[in-house]
Amino acid sequence: MTKESHPWLIVLLAAIIATTPLAVDMYLPAMPVIAGDLNAHIGSVQQSLSIFLAAYAAGMLLFGPLADMIGRRPLALFGLGGFTLSSVALAFSSQIDQFLLLRVIQAFCGAAATVVAPGVVRYLYQEHTAKGMSYISMMMMLAPLLAPGVGSLVLWVSDWRSIFWLLAVYGLLIWVLIWRYLPEIPRAENQPKPNLLSGYRTVFGHSGARPLIVSMMFGSFAFFCFITAVPFVYIQYFGASEQQFSLLFGFNVVMLMLANWVNSRWVIRVGSLTMLRAGLVLATVSALVLAGVNLAELNLWFTVFSVAPLMMGLTLIGTNTDALVLMQFPHNTGTATAVNGTLRFGSGAFAGPLLAWFYNGTALPFALLMLTGVLGVMLCQIYYGYLHRKPRHIVEPL
Template identity: 35%
Template sequence: MFTPATSPPRLATLIGLTALAILTLNLFLPTLPQIAADLGADYALVNLSVAGYLALTALLQLVAGPLSDRFGRRPVMLIALACFCLASVGAALAESITVFLAWRVAQGSIIAGVALSRAIVRDMFAPQEAASKLGYISMIMAIAPMLGPILGGVVGEVFGWRGNFWIFAGFGAAMLWATWADLGETNAYKGRPMREQFRSYPELLRSRRFWGYALCLGFSVGAFYAFLGGAPLVATVVFDLSPAMQGLVIGFTTVGFFFGSFAAGRLGTRVPLTTMMLAGRLLAFGGMSLGLLVMLAGYVTVPVLLGSVVFVGLGNGLTLPSASAGVLSVRPELAGSASGLSGALMVGGGAVMTWATGLAVAAHPSAPLLLAMMLVSVVISLIAALWVIAVDRKMAAQAGA
């Protein structure tokens, strides 16, 4: 029971690590007003617990990946989980907004649960099988955002905002034990000196296939972040929806992603990575284009908006597992670095799309404008997918010659 693991982990352990990382982002969101009132802070300042967390996770992914390539996935994951547990207890006990924000941002260490889980899957499986496993893991990225705020709101009402951070600490401790007992080392290339790794990084960064996969990932997710950046204002100004209905509309985006991820899990072992990636991009492009045309024809309604967004979710569910498996396969010995860098690009691209869409919709509140901004991100991701396919065909032709 307490013997350190020496064999590869079960898929359930990787799913648990991913779920914890996703829940850490949104479980406590319904209690932000409670935190502001209890700690005597302005709401905008408390909101840094989200923005600061995202900023640190982007940076930590750049560090965690290379460290896991050098020292192994297991020790980096264990250290990240230990830091997360400590930070969760610190945030639960905080008596000032400064201390709270410091511990809250430190919780960002759990992003290793996402970045390294992807690298571990690639260590264990060939690209096709990895895409299938990543599809099932991605389903958690659909369920957790739906259930997290609901659970967090209930806990906040019964136990106060600190209850959510005690949940983080308990969940983190459980995953620390599970990682110790189940997650054996999977990195067969560990031990290479950092200097040797850095010499090989430019080859990864010069790879057109890496950037094609990474840009496809970043702007696929960017369409979802664009929706988050503009949907609340459009729902209020254009459709006059109540806060409860706004939450339902925003949460509805994950329905398509859930089913798309399930399909990726079922098809991943039989359908080529680039085919599934392109299918997801075409599905998102077709759905968004049709929705925008319907709105421009005068049918500006909530069902049209929801239908368009469902297609984005379906497309992302198909695209993300295959594109993730592809980006990790460019240089298998640098899978951790590739996972960290591509993850940072996803967060960064999402932040840019959120900011740009928020500015555009704030200046001209319009549902068609929101769909147009999302479509821009989808088109860029489609171009990136086509670029990867073109590069692969060129490399195949050269190898044949």
């Protein structure tokens, strides 16, 4: 690693990526209040979350190749600047249409900032990219763990507009730190300058990367099945209180952080592919157990302690597939990040409709769909192993 790879730089990169979960989760407790203040239907305010995620995915598609073309530092400064200004504007919004438009701008600019981080990690950590990604994921997961509570605290002492003022202050602080500390990735002398489409042709045309990308998609589908179904499963089906739900959800976030900590300690010793497959084994066993306990209609705690190792396994799968994909494209990390991010959200978007389609009033569909996602990862890894198999016979020269 270079001298810029000080641990504080990793903290800064995690803080950049955390802008998205903070913007998504911090205002959730304020949705009913926002609807009342803007004289809007609660469904319109809830729609702002889907609009935000769609704009974020679209932004990644555009800004990923631009990061490879113009550099990470200027794009990060532009993104955080736009995120900050749109957060200020959101604090002054007076109509629901204005609120929704500003959320689109906030997400779009946030994508410009967050898409640069994996490329910087790839530059700093080289073959140990998975270790750097584990550090970032471990710290970044504090955002969804803390953001709803912070939003509730802000509502207790002030109004919903102060949530967006707080996001603006956060964005401005990170902008200053980027301007002061974020290094630019030097371009190799013989490296051709990419254009907007050549990067996508390179990424999608790489046969060895496709099984890894599809593995990431199946893993993300399983992960979003949990995120989408867990309120119904824990609260409505098993009868947990809202306070118990917060604790149980926090427990799973802690398990995700633990998985990233384990990955950061072991990935250098055994490699990203080994850690990915260790996560796949853990996820497969846990998903089978989860399906079994829900088929037998056992109580809440069997589901809780089946989901925890399953989420750890999915974290190991996701972190290491991301790293392996990035390592395939040293000159197109922005584009590869955009592909990963967009397809991750795109595959996760199937979770809600499929859960609704198979809904039968129990937790079994959620468990079976998570198992389906894990088995999809397994098939991709079997195919990946087939592509990279060693020759069975080596002909020695006479």
